[in-house]
Amino acid sequence: MRVRLLAVAATFAALIALVAVYVVYFLESGPPAVAAVINRDGSASLTLQVVGSYGNHPFPDWVSYLVKDPSGKWRHTTIWKLPAHELVHVTVYQFDSQTGLRNNFLAQVRGTVGGVATYTDVGNTGKGSGLPPYNNTSLSVIPPSEPAHTFTVPDLDLSVPLVGISDSTSNVCAVAPCPMHFAHTTISFSFRTPGAGTYRWQCFVPCAFAFLYGFGGPMQTIGYMDGLLEVA
Amino acid sequence: MSIAPEKVGRDEPHHGRNIAIIWAIATAIMVPVIIWVVGPHIPPGSLTDDTRAQHAVDVVLTALSIPLLMLVWVYLGYAVINFRADPASGTIVDGPPLRSNTRIQATWLIVSAVLVVGLAAYGTVDLLTENGAGGGQGSNPLAKPSDARSALQVQVIGQQWLWTFRYPGYGGVETAQLVLPVNREIEFHVTSLDVVHSFWAIELGVKADAVPGADNIAYVKIFRKGSFQVRCDELCGLWHGHMNTTGHIVSGSAFNSWIHATVTKYAAVTKYLPPYSLTYYPIPTRNAT
């Protein structure tokens, strides 16, 4: 009886341990939340970069967003904390090449202050269409073949297409975080946060390499091309 | 413990009659309660012709299920109370060795067959007269409303993970807001750009799967102004649970001014859209280039 009791207790303990492993290493496995920089006037600044290939473990060839934390360090997460009812100034350094949209409707800039975003090509010789590089150009619609990604928060009706670098560019960054000397497009815009809550955001360009409709893998994984805005 | 046959010759109460009386009373109380007290609160309300049809069916089905529910519950309760072995006695007593009864079986079969055929007939007639009751009917609807020709066509495009809407009568303009006029027949054409979604306009009583390469038609006529929720009803990936939006129902004139404002506002992006089509075939790229 005593031996059997001990055996039962040991089995029970082992099962509890297994459940704990399951919860910690599978269920709760997700990226951490990083706060945006809060400016003197109460507004927030969010600095992001988008890379064509993350270049690190576990998925080196996945596209990904990164965010700069208040200490100025690039962090690999897509869960960002923002203040409620405040202006957020977003700067995106976009290092990926152009893919083009599936639904061209998303070629427009929506929900930003002024309905525009500002685009600047850096170290990027020009568009495939032969147009000159953007230089602090404010746009409300961009040609639908140009985006590499979008930054879209459907619940806020906020959507900004992120123009990609030209395919002919050789100076391409392959490992995140990307230093600024690689070819990229800088996109900046501002939007006003709503009341407290958690809002999901995602990319709408079919940019996931090797997945059907370009929408698997990083496009369906929080920490890469999907994330949350934790507005508080 | 020993096993003994049941003592015979004891006066048995008329169980059948008792059960019938209790059942009749319970049904007579519950059916009116369901129809007049609970009935009005059964979703999905009376905003559109579809929800009215659905509500009517739900009330009828609930009311019809009451006699069955009561039959089983009353019988089970009665049996549990009256047909129990005496736990105090150490003897196991057998019940009467009844094997079957053709009359009861035949009655049961006939009654259930009549119910089923009646239900199917009712459902079919309902489906035909209510223009498909808001369900997606595929590209060739079984039942069209009489004023289908003058209906406002709205294309619903599901994509991972956003609903967009095109109005083919207004240059195929595409928006992320669903705005509909009141008191006008509306013809939804639901399709998808990638995986299977399902367009569920909850308060409108409209549900149609969005299947890539297929056109799924649903009709609705809305009677009052207001707003409604749209949700995705078929698992479509990461943000399936968040693929929702709020639609608005406005007066005919307000709709006209809204749609013209939208056409003007979105002119720059509308010129980039592919021509309006009932289905779209995006390249099933696995290679992002």
Added chain:
Amino acid sequence: MSAHDGVVIEPEGPETLGANISVGARLWASAVAFFFMAFVFAFFYLRALNTAHSFREPHVTPPIGWGVAILACVLGSSVIFTLGRTRLGDGTDSQWRLASLASLVLALAVVALQIIEYYNLSFGASDGGLASVFLGFTATFGLFWLGAVYWIETIWAQSLRGERAGESDIANTSGLLRPSADGCVVYLYTLGIVEIFAFVLLYLVK
């Protein structure tokens, strides 16, 4: 359980196992038929829908020569095995062994021909609905056909071993050669019918 040791258990006659194999083979054949029904359904369904007008891309033309060869080997293997089975009852064991060997060789030829055909295709799996159905249907048929190859082989091997032991196949009731061969015939004919369907749908229907 040792308390029950020493109980005399009467042995089971071989006819029970024979009946098992006989009924089991028919049920297995029905399961296989339903499996391929899914592919037949897929063929007609996708052909009827013809989404994006891409069911049959112009260059998707399955090579009919290889198709005929495979069909001939499948049917040949089945028929020869069946003929051999009738000899198993006649008492002419040597003819039965020759027939089952011939059937086995033809059955292996089916697999070889199928592989060669794959190397000679003018299209790949991504070339539309017909190409998908073609590759799915033929590949799964090949898998089930390997099962038939295995079955023929065990019967033939058991018969050979019986010969070495000086045992006649008719008497070889403990080996259950006859019910096993009967079951195999059922399976072979099921696959034969499936292959006829495959041939007609994939190669002939325009």
Added chain:
Amino acid sequence: MESAALPVNRSKGAAPSFLGQLLGFNVIWAVAFAIVGYIVAHWLGGKIGANIAAEQNPGGTDQDDIAILLGLFGSIIGWMLGLGFFNYPLKRMLGRAPSLHEGVDSSTWRYFRLCTDHKVVAMQYLVATLFFFFVAGLNAMFIRTELTSSNATLFPAGNYLTLVGLHGTMMLTMMSAGVIGPLGNWLVPIMIGSRRMAFPRIESLTMWLTVLAGFVLLSATLLGGFPTGWTGYAPLADQARAGIDSYLVSFLLIGIALVLVGINILVTVVTLRAPGMTWNRLPIFVWAMVTTSILAVLAAPVLAAALYMVMSDRSIESTFFISSSGGSPLLWDELFWFFGHPEVYILALPGFGIVLEILPVFARKPLWGYRMAVAGMFGVALMSFMVWQHHLFMSGINANLRPFYMFTTELISIPTGLIFLNGFGTLWKAKIRFTVPMLFCLAFFFNFLIGGLSGVFLSDVTSDVVTHGSFFVMAHFHYTIMGGLVFALMGGIYYWLPKMTGYTINQALGKLHFWTMFIFFNLTFFPLFAAGMLGMPRRVSSYNASLHTLNVFVSIMAFCLGLSMLIFLGNLVWSLVLKRERASDNPWHSKSLEWQIPTPVPSYNFEQIPTITGDPYGYGLPEAPVVDFGRRGAVAAGEAGA
């Protein structure tokens, strides 16, 4: 002739030594070989993939599906190799005579390897399916935890979908094996007076494939999870990460196991019935297993084909489900539900069988309307192949088909209703004993009625527009599967486990388990009908805030239901492991054949094949003959064996 006699039970020599057992074929080697098999086949698949799909499947992505799928198949081969499933086929290829006997000895090791004793296989099945039942139940608890908040935040959204998929797939697969595996394999041979199943090795194979299927499914958590739920809708399945490969292979294994177990049961019932076991005397549980097996044999192959198509789409990039390239997502819907609807009756029919088998024992009355019950089960089985498009009412298939499928769906309630009439006839003027198994059977009727009536709402297209794909459906099938099958299974476990294990199960704990499970089951799922009608789609992690209170209530009730299942587990551990009180041969005073033989049942079941002289429901007629064992009778052993 000497060789004509097939040894069914060799006399058991001394079991091999511990070391001999350890080094022989067993589950330890199976696990080791499965891992090696995965690695080797994955490497091979990588080479093949690089050849045939170099540009599509660049190395480095986790989308190297050829390698991953081949790896999973390699692990199946390794698993079977380690358990010794290839020994016999190889012997047959070398021409050795068939045998029916492998791995049967009296050591505990027989529970950890291929064993041809149907009672050992059944116990393995019971432990395995209950294990995965609890794993899937635990996932349900996590799902309810997430749903305590109306805006998904507790678990990352992708993990939540994997959780939903794991819960659904594991429950569906393990519960379709949950009755036919343990109870079917244990009871069918004994109930029909046989010593074995028709194909004992295949019986063992189905059990070990089911175990592997469970672990392969769990491996999805290591491969990135899968977002499709248990229905695996394409093309989402084509698009998903490699976790879906685990789902596909796992479901394929279950499909194969279902076909094989179905064939095995059918052949056993057709060929191995004892003398006098006419079709009219077959216990109703056996009829339920027969009808379930018919469904399994015919429906599961279609699923296997559909799964193959998804694998093909994912690995060699065919286009079965991609509409831009001549395929169609609707093809998956049709094939999956052609399997899927019979599958839900694979889950329902065993419950009917258990309930109708137990009811007469505790009502002390014959089963009322036996022929009608059999007809009802066959009616359900037949009809279930003709209703599948009611899952596609909103999918945009040809609208003209709907009235037909509405009609057939409603028609299927006629044979189902017969089961209720059987129950009621049996309870009429009965002498009910409220034992734990009986309580579960009575609750079955209560729950299944609600499940059935809610099904009428779903079958009516107009009403289905509201309820389709919502929590209403979810509540509906939990009422039929959990309220029906799981309640019946619990009743069956409490009823037969004393016979199967030789130990009694604590009745007081059993009653506590029953009442908590019954109350909290209803409190959990009944409110969800309302949630569905009010606009809560299935499988969402975020929902309208107005439904928050309702969901919190349901979650709390679900946790209580989970505690109730822990009482069940505790009862099993207490009764079978700790207390261990010997059960008598026939504690319930049943007339059924399985209760007339000694407890524990010897490995050969019957000293002599019995002669059946009546059906097992002769209650009310104390002298009604049921079986003649012949051991004390006039039939000499020599005569019977001739």
